[in-house]
Amino acid sequence: MQLADVLAIVMLLVGVAAFVMGGLALSRASDLEAFYWLVVGLAGVRSSVQTMRPSNT
Amino acid sequence: MRDGPPPPPRPRPRVADLGASAQAAIPAFYAWGVTVAPAAWGKGVSPFAKGFAILGVVLVGAATLVERDRPRLARPLSVWGLAVTSVIVWLLAGPTSVAGRGDVLIGLLGALGWLLFAFASSAPPLRRQVLAPARISAGPRLRPRVEIPRFDALYVLFGVSAAIGLQAVGWRVSSPERAMLVRLVMLAAGLAVLGAATDLAVSRHAPRPLARSSRRIRRALPLVLFLAAVTVTGAVFAFVR
Numbered sequence: 001m002q003l004a005d006v007l008a009i010v011m012l013l014v015g016v017a018a019f020v021m022g023g024l025a026l027s028r029a030s031d032l033e034a035f036y037w038l039v040v041g042l043a044g045v046r047s048s049v050q051t052m053r054p055s056n057t
Numbered sequence: 058m059r060d061g062p063p064p065p066p067r068p069r070p071r072v073a074d075l076g077a078s079a080q081a082a083i084p085a086f087y088a089w090g091v092t093v094a095p096a097a098w099g100k101g102v103s104p105f106a107k108g109f110a111i112l113g114v115v116l117v118g119a120a121t122l123v124e125r126d127r128p129r130l131a132r133p134l135s136v137w138g139l140a141v142t143s144v145i146v147w148l149l150a151g152p153t154s155v156a157g158r159g160d161v162l163i164g165l166l167g168a169l170g171w172l173l174f175a176f177a178s179s180a181p182p183l184r185r186q187v188l189a190p191a192r193i194s195a196g197p198r199l200r201p202r203v204e205i206p207r208f209d210a211l212y213v214l215f216g217v218s219a220a221i222g223l224q225a226v227g228w229r230v231s232s233p234e235r236a237m238l239v240r241l242v243m244l245a246a247g248l249a250v251l252g253a254a255t256d257l258a259v260s261r262h263a264p265r266p267l268a269r270s271s272r273r274i275r276r277a278l279p280l281v282l283f284l285a286a287v288t289v290t291g292a293v294f295a296f297v298r
Contacts, residue, residue: 002270002273003270003274004270004271004273004274004277005270007273007274007277007281008257008277009257011277011281011284012250012253012254012257014284015249015250015253016219016222016223016250019223019243019246019249019250020222020223020226022242022246023223023226023227023239023242023243023246024226024227026227026235026238026239026242027226027227027229027230027235027239029235034242036287036291038242038246039287040284040287040288040291041246041249042249043280043283043284043287044284045249045250045253046280047277047280047281047284048253048257048277049253049256049257050273050276050277050280051273051274051276051277052256052257052260052261052273053260053268053273053276
């Protein structure tokens, strides 16, 4: 397992945790906080996928 | 001392060998979890309600245990046991219960659970097909064309677990519009996580080789830096506020 694989898994975990925080904030009607956490979650999930793309794309 | 061949091993029990009450236990637990448990463990509900709620689950479990020896007793024990204890719980919980709050989504999910329980309890148990062994052709075991690589199941299992876990967030929202928004956002988040997890699993054995580790890290660096910047900004904002 390479460092990039570890980074991908960590970023996915960060994304999941941020989505949970975003859902909790949305339940409390803290919209700004929810938006913040959902952006963090999206960035985490997206960066996780970015690290696993094939070589020539 | 008896001589002779040892007795054949007892076949492992299968789902198809279970009776109707055992097969109905899963929708029973689902219906109980959606409609009875939230009512029994609500604020200010009598401890008797919790006791009857637990009794309902115990009766369903007991029905599955006695079904093999006393099949005529198992079905009434499961159906009437759960139904009567649930009604008592709802009466004790009063208007604060799930049914009393008028939550449409929970009501629909609960009604679906009870419908499945009723259907599974009334339907005959699914038996193993008697003709199935005759259809099996003798010969060496077939080899799969493609071997599933190791750890792929772990990736998918994580994605599915995370997607299901995200659905547990935000079930205590009082406003229906807000509750619907939370459900939609969590559904989208769950799909995104599931898609990312399967992407990670598939990319490990893609036809084109992965780039070198350093190049892959460099490619993800802008998003990682963005994430770090947003995290620092959020921490500063929370500290100042």
